[in-house]
Structures are given as structure tokens and as C-alpha cells.
Amino acid sequence: MPRPRHTAIREQIEGLILSGVLKPGDRVPSEQELVAEHGVARMTVSRALSDLVAAGLVVRRRKAGSFVAAPPSEEKLLGVPDMRETLPGHAHAVLKRAVRVASGADRARLGALPKGARVLALLVRHDSQGVPAAMEDRLVSLDAVPEAAGESFVEAPPGTWLLERVPWTEAEHRIRAAAADTGMAAMLGMAAGAPCLVMERRTWRGDQPVTAARITWPGDRHEVTVRSSRGPLRG
Amino acid sequence: MPRPRHTAIREQIEGLILSGVLKPGDRVPSEQELVAEHGVARMTVSRALSDLVAAGLVVRRRKAGSFVAAPPSEEKLLGVPDMRETLPGHAHAVLKRAVRVASGADRARLGALPKGARVLALLVRHDSQGVPAAMEDRLVSLDAVPEAAGESFVEAPPGTWLLERVPWTEAEHRIRAAAADTGMAAMLGMAAGAPCLVMERRTWRGDQPVTAARITWPGDRHEVTVRSSRGPLRG
DNA sequence: TGGCGCATTATGTCTAGACATAATCCGAGG
DNA sequence: CCTCGGATTATGTCTAGACATAATGCGCCA
Structure with missing residues (x-):
């Protein structure tokens, strides 16, 4: 079958959003404009926009127009709540x-990076009411997020900061249990050898790696929750 | 806004699928039949069916018709692979x-059960190449799955068996790290106190609890992977 | 009996209209 | 300057057609 026109229209807008040309809150072309641009019926562009709504990339408001949706909270990404909340x-x-040129180990964690690509490496401790709650060991590709080089991450922790700025297309989480080594035990205020929940999260924009984070939680102070549902759908 | 007609049509079919009247592989009414039944244009029922396809409840094949989709594999539910695969x-x-009348503890794990409801309690050990790989402690509500009472689970392990038969609408996973107690350590062939990944999975059909499973993996032999993606969409 | 090709059929996409609805914008009146 | 209400506008839903396409299955022919 020839490529459906609504697919082409949808992909054009997806491209604008995922490449960062259109940022969250920006207006996307109205049905009228898309009808004129592509020379199709209104139902056809309506279908393309509806599909983008279903995918969570776009929100539409009557009379106001269609807008790029805010990225989903980390909460929704996986049950991993945004730490600040x-x-x-x-x-x-x-x-x-x-900031350094990516080493072999950095490449292994982030995935395919161009030769000589620079990365930002961070080590962050998260506390809850004065008690250490998690350690975060993160790499950020400066190819994907150049503005991270000038950010101190004092205001917002890197997870939150990135999620607000960088549109992603793909995320992977790996969760395992491990015994705390002496260094980790000291930083988290726990006994060496005690069980920890270790989560490695990697995100991509298209084929381009964005960030890789390893977050270690004391096993007795945290759990990860994931909820999924199958229909009835929104609507 | 008055309730869209395509929503009513979609929900009617959703109801047939989730209540178990239509099982995976069964034919759902054709566009023609739905048009006649509801007195709407074909595009309207087409929209309803398209939404069901997007939700993964229905697959459509030209000339053949529309069918209830096979439930997603445990693999897709969460990165937890089907053990047999x-x-x-x-x-x-x-x-x-x-088989027993649900105790208070059973109620706490499964959620709201009618008074006097019976449950099936299972303890299963999974091995890989002769080595213990995981312990599964599962409750099944016989209200939701009466046919489980007569099943031995020798052919297929309970997770696989249930997933093939019971349509679910909601699933929750909680993952934490814990130290193996002596009993668990003995069954899994590991040292007491060693880190384990403990996953509790609960599923519902509507408001009705279906099953609750606690699966314990040796921390050094398993990890859970979750992948998510945001557009580009299928199609 | 066996295999091939074509008619049939259900879905997939699209059009050019129509009316409904929510929300914004803007102007009139206070 | 502020507020209320109506005109405007973009989206939401729907119709009654149309043509395209994939796949089934039947009939024809060998």
C-alpha cells in the first residue's frame, strides 16, 4: 500500500518535536495550515494530529490550537518518582x-558516540530529611545536550533538569539487586554487604544517546513501582 | 459535549473482550455489522476499531475481519521475560x-475479596539448567479464575498459564532489594543475607483482583529490564 | 485429484462537505 | 480601568460517498 498521507503528516510533526525545533508549549501548525500545506482534506490532518495526541506528543485545545505536550514526568516514565516530589x-x-572526552567505559555505558565526543560526568547524593537516600552516578552526552556543560545542577538535580529539556524517544531501565561495597555503604550510611536496589537508566533521542544514570538505593528504604493498564482508553 | 458515538461503540467491544465473552482469536463484529447495529457511517465504526487496534486489544486483517488480539506476553508487560522462553x-x-478460604493475609495481598472467597496458593521453584533460578509465591483468586482450581500447573507455570487465559486491565509491579532469609537462601542455593531482587506483581480485571505473585531472584543471577518509547509510532 | 487465477470481500484511506462545542478575543458598557 | 457577553475560531464529531488493497476461497482447467 502506498504510504498513507496522514502518516507522512504525522511524521513531519514528530520530526519537528523530537529534533527540538518545536519545544513543549510551542504551537504546532493548525489544521487549516496543514490542509493548505499538504493539499488534503481536514479529516486527514485531523487523523494525524489525533494520533499524535494518542502518543502523548501533542495536546489540542479548542479555539486555542494544538501544542507540543509537556514531556511525561519521570513518575510516568517508570514508577520512579521524581526525587524532589x-x-x-x-x-x-x-x-x-x-567534563571529559568519552573514555572506553563511558562509551560502554552510553552507547555509540562519535569519536572524541565529550561527556559530562556527575556524582550526586540525594538526601531525605538529612538522611542519605540514594547515590546517582550519571553521564550526559554533550553532543546531545550541549547546554548541560554550563549547568551547575544546584537548583534542580540532573534527572529533573534533563527531563524538562530534552525530548527523548527511547528509554531503558535495568534493575538489579546488589550488595553495597564499602564505599557505597559509607556514603549511604548502611552496612557493607547490605542489599541495594540498583537502577540503570539510559535514554536516547532517535539513535543518539542522551544520558545514562546509575542510581543506587538502600534496599530497605525504597521500592520501585510500575503500573500498567490496558484499555479502557482515555476518552 | 455529548458522548461520541465512536466511544460508545469502542466501549461496547472493550466490554465484550474484558469480560471474557470474546476470547483471544475470536472474531469481533465486522464494520458492516456494526454499521447496521448502530446506524452510523462506516468511518465512525472504523474509528472505534482503529482505537482498539491502537490499544492492542484487536487486530484486523483485510478480507478476514477483526479479531481479539492475543494478550501481550509477560515480556511486554514489564521486561520480565516469560520464564520458559x-x-x-x-x-x-x-x-x-x-485451595483455601482467603485469610486476612491473603486479602491484604490480593485486595478486596468477597467474604468467604476461595484462593489458590502456590509455591513454585523455577530452575535453569538444573540450578534454582527463582522462587514464586502466588495467590490466585478463584472468583476471578475458577478454572484454576482444577489445574495442576505441571505443563505451564502459573504465570504463563494465567497470562494466556485471563484478560487483565491493570497490573502493578513493586520491585525491591532484600536480603535472603535462611529458608529462601537454602531453596535458591545462595548464602543467607545475600541480596535478592523481589518482585511483587498484582493484576486486576476491572476492580476484581486476579492474582498476586511474589517472585524472588538471586541478585547476582537476574535483572529486570524495562523499555519504553515515545513515538515514532507503529505505522 | 491437484493447482492456479480470478472474483469477492473486509479493511484502509481519503474527500468535501456539515453541524456542534469550547474557549478565546474583543468590544461595549459600567 | 475592569468586567461581562457575544462574535469568532479551531477543534471534535459525523456522513455518504469513493477508490485502493490484500487475502480468502471458489471455480475452472489440467
Whole structure:
């Protein structure tokens, strides 16, 4: 079958959003404009926009128009709540911060990077009411997010900061249990060898790696929740 | 706005699928039939069916018709692979099997059950190439799945068996790290106190609890992977 | 009996209209 | 300057057609 026209229209707008040309809150072309641009009936562009709504990339408001949707909260991405929202009395401290040319190990964590690409490496401790709650060891590709090089991450922790700025297309989480080594145990105020929940999260924009984070939680202080549902749908 | 007609049509079919009247592989009414039944234009029922396809409840084949989709594999539910597919040389053994009236503890795990409801309690060990790989402690509500009472679970482990038969609408996973107690350590062939990944999965059909499983993996032999993506969409 | 090709059929996409509805914009009146 | 209400506008839904396409299955022919 020839490629449906509504698919072409949808992909054009997807491209604008995922490439960053259109940012959250920006207006996307109205039905009228798309009808004129592509020379199709209104139902056809309506279908394209409806599909984008279903995918969560676009929100539409009568009379106002169609807009790029805010990216889903980390909460929705996986049950991993945004730390600032969930941990009571959350604070964080940036323990290390370095910009460097990606090493072999960095490449292994982030995936295919161009030769000589620079990365930002961060080590952050998250506290809840003065008690250490998690350690975050993160790499950010400066190819994908150049503006991260000038960010101190004092205001917002890197997870939150990135999620607000960088549109992503793909995310992977790997969760395992591990025993705390002595360094980790000291930083988290727990016994060496005690069980920890280790989560590695990687995100991509298209084929381009964006960030890789390893977050370690004391096993007795945290759990990850994932909820999924199958129909009835929104609507 | 008055309730859209395509929504009413969609929900009618959703109801047939989720209530179990239509099972995976069954034919759903054709566009023609729905047009005649509801007195609407074909595009309207087409929209309803398209939404069901997007939700993964229905698959459509030209000339053949529309059919109830096979439920997603456990693989897709969460990155938790179906044990039979992923563990090389998988075998399982039912260690305990009991039918009883739900106790207070059973109620706490499964959620709201009618008074006097019966449950099936199972304890299953999963092996990979002769080595213990996981312990599964599961409750099944016999209100939701009466046919489970007569099933031995020798052929297929309970997770696989249930997934093939019971349509679900909601699933929740909680993942945490814990130290193995002596009993668990003995059954899994690991040291007491060693880290384990504990996953509790609960599923519902509508408001009705279906099953609750607690699966314990040795921390060094397993990890859970979750992948999510945001557009480009299928199609 | 067996295999091939074509008619049939259900879905997939699209059009050019129509009316409904929510929300914004803007002007009139206070 | 502020507020209320109506005109405007973009989206939401729907119709009655149309043509395209894939796949089934039947009949024809060997």
C-alpha cells in the first residue's frame, strides 16, 4: 500500500518535536495550515494530529490550537518518582562534576558516540530529611545536550533538569539487586554487604544517546513501582 | 459535549473482550455489522476499531475481519521475560498447592475479596539448567479464575498459564532489594543475607483482583529490564 | 485429484462537505 | 480601568460517498 498521507503528516510533526525545533508549549501548525500545506482534506490532518495526541506528543485545545505536550514526568516514565516530589525533605549535593572526552567505559555505558565526543560526568547524593537516600552516578552526552556543560545542577538535580529539556524517544531501565561495597555503604550510611536496589537508566533521542544514570538505593528504604493498564482508553 | 458515538461503540467491544465473552482469536463484529447495529457511517465504526487496534486489544486483517488480539506476553508487560522462553533449560516444580478460604493475609495481598472467597496458593521453584533460578509465591483468586482450581500447573507455570487465559486491565509491579532469609537462601542455593531482587506483581480485571505473585531472584543471577518509547509510532 | 487465477470481500484511506462545542478575543458598557 | 457577553475560531464529531488493497476461497482447467 502506498504510504498513507496522514502518516507522512504525522511524521513531519514528530520530526519537528523530537529534533527540538518545536519545544513543549510551542504551537504546532493548525489544521487549516496543514490542509493548505499538504493539499488534503481536514479529516486527514485531523487523523494525524489525533494520533499524535494518542502518543502523548501533542495536546489540542479548542479555539486555542494544538501544542507540543509537556514531556511525561519521570513518575510516568517508570514508577520512579521524581526525587524532589516524592522524598520528603529532599536535598541533593553534587559531589563530583567533570567534563571529559568519552573514555572506553563511558562509551560502554552510553552507547555509540562519535569519536572524541565529550561527556559530562556527575556524582550526586540525594538526601531525605538529612538522611542519605540514594547515590546517582550519571553521564550526559554533550553532543546531545550541549547546554548541560554550563549547568551547575544546584537548583534542580540532573534527572529533573534533563527531563524538562530534552525530548527523548527511547528509554531503558535495568534493575538489579546488589550488595553495597564499602564505599557505597559509607556514603549511604548502611552496612557493607547490605542489599541495594540498583537502577540503570539510559535514554536516547532517535539513535543518539542522551544520558545514562546509575542510581543506587538502600534496599530497605525504597521500592520501585510500575503500573500498567490496558484499555479502557482515555476518552 | 455529548458522548461520541465512536466511544460508545469502542466501549461496547472493550466490554465484550474484558469480560471474557470474546476470547483471544475470536472474531469481533465486522464494520458492516456494526454499521447496521448502530446506524452510523462506516468511518465512525472504523474509528472505534482503529482505537482498539491502537490499544492492542484487536487486530484486523483485510478480507478476514477483526479479531481479539492475543494478550501481550509477560515480556511486554514489564521486561520480565516469560520464564520458559528466557531461562535456558527452564524447568519448574510445584512445591505447594492449596485451595483455601482467603485469610486476612491473603486479602491484604490480593485486595478486596468477597467474604468467604476461595484462593489458590502456590509455591513454585523455577530452575535453569538444573540450578534454582527463582522462587514464586502466588495467590490466585478463584472468583476471578475458577478454572484454576482444577489445574495442576505441571505443563505451564502459573504465570504463563494465567497470562494466556485471563484478560487483565491493570497490573502493578513493586520491585525491591532484600536480603535472603535462611529458608529462601537454602531453596535458591545462595548464602543467607545475600541480596535478592523481589518482585511483587498484582493484576486486576476491572476492580476484581486476579492474582498476586511474589517472585524472588538471586541478585547476582537476574535483572529486570524495562523499555519504553515515545513515538515514532507503529505505522 | 491437484493447482492456479480470478472474483469477492473486509479493511484502509481519503474527500468535501456539515453541524456542534469550547474557549478565546474583543468590544461595549459600567 | 475592569468586567461581562457575544462574535469568532479551531477543534471534535459525523456522513455518504469513493477508490485502493490484500487475502480468502471458489471455480475452472489440467
